[in-house]
Amino acid sequence: MTGRHAERxxxxxxxxxxxxxxxxxxxxxxxxxEAVTALAEVYVADAASLTPTHRIPVDVDPHDPAGSLxxxxxxxxxxxxxxxxxxxxxxxxxxxxxxxxxxxxxxxDVTGSIPKGIAGAVLRPxxxxxxxxxxxxx
Amino acid sequence: xxxxxxxxxxxxxxxxxxxxxxxxxxxxxxFASAELFPAxxxxxxxxxxxxxxxxxxxxxxSYAMPDMHWGYGFxxxxxxxxxxxxxxxxxxxxxGFDISCGVRVLVSDLERGDVSPRLGRIMDRLAExxxxxxxxxxxxxxxxxxxxxxxxxxxxxxxxxxxxxxxADLTHCEDGGRLAGAAPDHxxxxxxxxxRGQVGSLGSGNHFLEVQVVDRVFDTARAxxxxxxxxxxxxMIHTGSRGLGHQVCADHVHVMERSMGRxxxxxxxxxxACAPVRSPEGEAYMGAMTAAANYxxxxxxxxxxxxxxxxxxxxxxxDLRLLYDVSHNLAKLxxxxxxxxxxxLCVHRKGATRALPxxxxxxxxxxxxxxxxxxxxxxxxxASYVLSGxxxxxxxxxxxxxxxxxxxxxxxxxQVRGDELARRLEAGGIRVRAHSMRGLAEEAxxxxxxxxAVVAACEEAGLAxxxxxxxxxxxxxx
Numbered sequence: 001m002t003g004r005h006a007e008r009x010x011x012x013x014x015x016x017x018x019x020x021x022x023x024x025x026x027x028x029x030x031x032x033x034e035a036v037t038a039l040a041e042v043y044v045a046d047a048a049s050l051t052p053t054h055r056i057p058v059d060v061d062p063h064d065p066a067g068s069l070x071x072x073x074x075x076x077x078x079x080x081x082x083x084x085x086x087x088x089x090x091x092x093x094x095x096x097x098x099x100x101x102x103x104x105x106x107x108x109d110v111t112g113s114i115p116k117g118i119a120g121a122v123l124r125p126x127x128x129x130x131x132x133x134x135x136x137x138x
Numbered sequence: 139x140x141x142x143x144x145x146x147x148x149x150x151x152x153x154x155x156x157x158x159x160x161x162x163x164x165x166x167x168x169f170a171s172a173e174l175f176p177a178x179x180x181x182x183x184x185x186x187x188x189x190x191x192x193x194x195x196x197x198x199x200s201y202a203m204p205d206m207h208w209g210y211g212f213x214x215x216x217x218x219x220x221x222x223x224x225x226x227x228x229x230x231x232x233x234g235f236d237i238s239c240g241v242r243v244l245v246s247d248l249e250r251g252d253v254s255p256r257l258g259r260i261m262d263r264l265a266e267x268x269x270x271x272x273x274x275x276x277x278x279x280x281x282x283x284x285x286x287x288x289x290x291x292x293x294x295x296x297x298x299x300x301x302x303x304x305x306a307d308l309t310h311c312e313d314g315g316r317l318a319g320a321a322p323d324h325x326x327x328x329x330x331x332x333x334r335g336q337v338g339s340l341g342s343g344n345h346f347l348e349v350q351v352v353d354r355v356f357d358t359a360r361a362x363x364x365x366x367x368x369x370x371x372x373x374m375i376h377t378g379s380r381g382l383g384h385q386v387c388a389d390h391v392h393v394m395e396r397s398m399g400r401x402x403x404x405x406x407x408x409x410x411a412c413a414p415v416r417s418p419e420g421e422a423y424m425g426a427m428t429a430a431a432n433y434x435x436x437x438x439x440x441x442x443x444x445x446x447x448x449x450x451x452x453x454x455x456x457d458l459r460l461l462y463d464v465s466h467n468l469a470k471l472x473x474x475x476x477x478x479x480x481x482x483l484c485v486h487r488k489g490a491t492r493a494l495p496x497x498x499x500x501x502x503x504x505x506x507x508x509x510x511x512x513x514x515x516x517x518x519x520x521a522s523y524v525l526s527g528x529x530x531x532x533x534x535x536x537x538x539x540x541x542x543x544x545x546x547x548x549x550x551x552x553q554v555r556g557d558e559l560a561r562r563l564e565a566g567g568i569r570v571r572a573h574s575m576r577g578l579a580e581e582a583x584x585x586x587x588x589x590x591a592v593v594a595a596c597e598e599a600g601l602a603x604x605x606x607x608x609x610x611x612x613x614x615x616x
Contacts, residue, residue: 012548014546014549016180016208016543016545016546017207017208017209017344017547019547019548043342043577045576064392074381074384075328075332075385078331078335078336078381079328079331083272104273105272105273106273110272110576110577111574111576111577112547112576112577113342113343113344113547113580113616114271114341114342114616116235116343116380116381116384117387118388119210119235119409120408120409137210137235137384
């Protein structure tokens with residue numbers, strides 16, 4: 001597991017045709033933000049070390065927090081040409097909201113097939129922290 | 139899950155049966171040679187064959203082609219049909235995220251010797267004019283909503299009318315390049331935004347454009363009818379409906395997940411979310427999926443146009459004639475005889491190719507006597523095949539769609555660097571133009587099953603007839 005914060009981490013796991021990303025964080029918001037970085041690292045080198053140049057407002061769907069956030073990151077990629085490399089999220093009365101943090105697609109070193117869909121994503125508690133497992137269609 | 143655990147029994151040449159148990163309404167049928175089984179047992183795909191057999195309205199069997207592997211809901215290589223008028227369902231997982239992902243083959247009037255001295259320049263030009271990878275837009279530029287509606291409703295007709303091809307291209311495209319029944323109103327604003335700037339683009343992953351040469355002919359008469367004579371140069375294009383198709387799938391899966399309870403539908407895997415074809419949710423998905431399929435056909439038509447311009451820029455006047463264009467991710471309403479009676483079925487082919495027999499009315503006149511060309515792309519660096527549909531072909535006239543992955547992308551990248559792979563391919567005479575050299579490693583030939591074995595299993599199982607093998611001279615990858 002790797003991550004930019006000691007209490008957060010992520011990793012990529014094998015899948016025959018697609019990719020599986022895992023993220024952990026001490027809070028739901030941290031775990032969700034880490035999953036955005038993990039998604040970027042499916043196809044971008046050192047996504048966690050890139051300095052974001054764009055902030056895109058986002059409200060996480062409380063019924064499918066991980067899936068909706070990761071799908072939003074893919075929408076931003078196709079519709080705006082921005083690679084989401086992280087997120088700045090916090091808990092609010094309505095759930096989790098904040099900003100996706102992004103860089104222009106032309107500024108990244110592409111290292112793998114570009115994700116196109118989220119085939120399933122689960123956010124769940126784990127030993128007092130939170131974890132996400134998502135299958136990414138590439 | 140292993141073949142033993144599922145109780146597979148051999149029931150014919152390269153054909154195995156999973157007896158129905160539990161929620162399965164029909165048996166599973168797997169077409170594969172013994173040689174292919176170790177790869178098949180290595181993932182979740184056999185369990186998925188059994189799960190698909192539980193869908194409401196499913197008839198005959200849940201089938202899997204020899205290139206099967208773990209997919210979303212259905213296995214990739216899965217075929218299943220439901221009886222539309224008996225509550226049969228449509229499941230987006232039986233189509234896949236990349237709606238109407240498919241293949242087309244263009245046959246040139248050039249032979250290997252004509253191309254060899256100019257191959258590097260041809261590949262350079264193709265790499266310039268074929269948008270691929272991240273953020274390179276599409277051949278047709280960003281489209282307005284009105285233009286998108288034209289694309290979604292009229293498919294390749296819209297591209298040809300705009301000057302990106304000719305009438306013969308449409309004749310040699312499945313459904314004449316236009317799948318009827320599109321409902322653009324059911325394509326969301328988000329899907330449109332994702333697809334607006336990608337019309338005429340390759341994408342990444344296993345998508346490619348290859349310059350190929352016919353290296354082996356198995357059926358001389360058919361090969362000549364298809365124009366696939368020895369040493370003939372071809373172009374194979376493999377891509378789909380890009381971000382628009384993916385968004386359509388995601389949008390409608392969410393709707394169906396919520397509506398299943400209302401129809402009393404329970405599925406063993408939430409990735410098999412579905413709705414009766416004759417329901418508002420089912421009809422909305424079919425309309426949107428059809429629209430996305432038409433987008434996919436436009437996409438391949440535009441890359442055809444770009445390929446023709448690239449060849450002409452280097453070689454002067456070149457005839458690049460479309461042999462055929464066929465989807466391998468689609469659900470279609472088709473008439474078939476089941477248990478002695480003709481029924482309207484919703485045939486899901488997910489990583490499987492329709493394979494119409496000789497004489498079928500939907501084939502263009504030039505191909506009707508020979509059967510539909512079945513286009514089977516192999517892995518970069520090995521070979522691809524052209525087969526033909528045969529009379530009485532099982533699984534609702536379906537065949538495999540490729541070699542099928544056997545190794546994860548992750549594992550492939552651990553075994554070889556992209557630049558090293560490119561060097562090996564170049565040493566073998568294959569020119570590589572990759573948007574991401576590091577990403578190239580994911581598509582290494584060793585990450586796929588042996589396409590020769592997959593195609594041999596198709597012939598042995600009676601799915602289709604092998605016509606010709608083509609090998610790559612150059613490849614453009616996203």
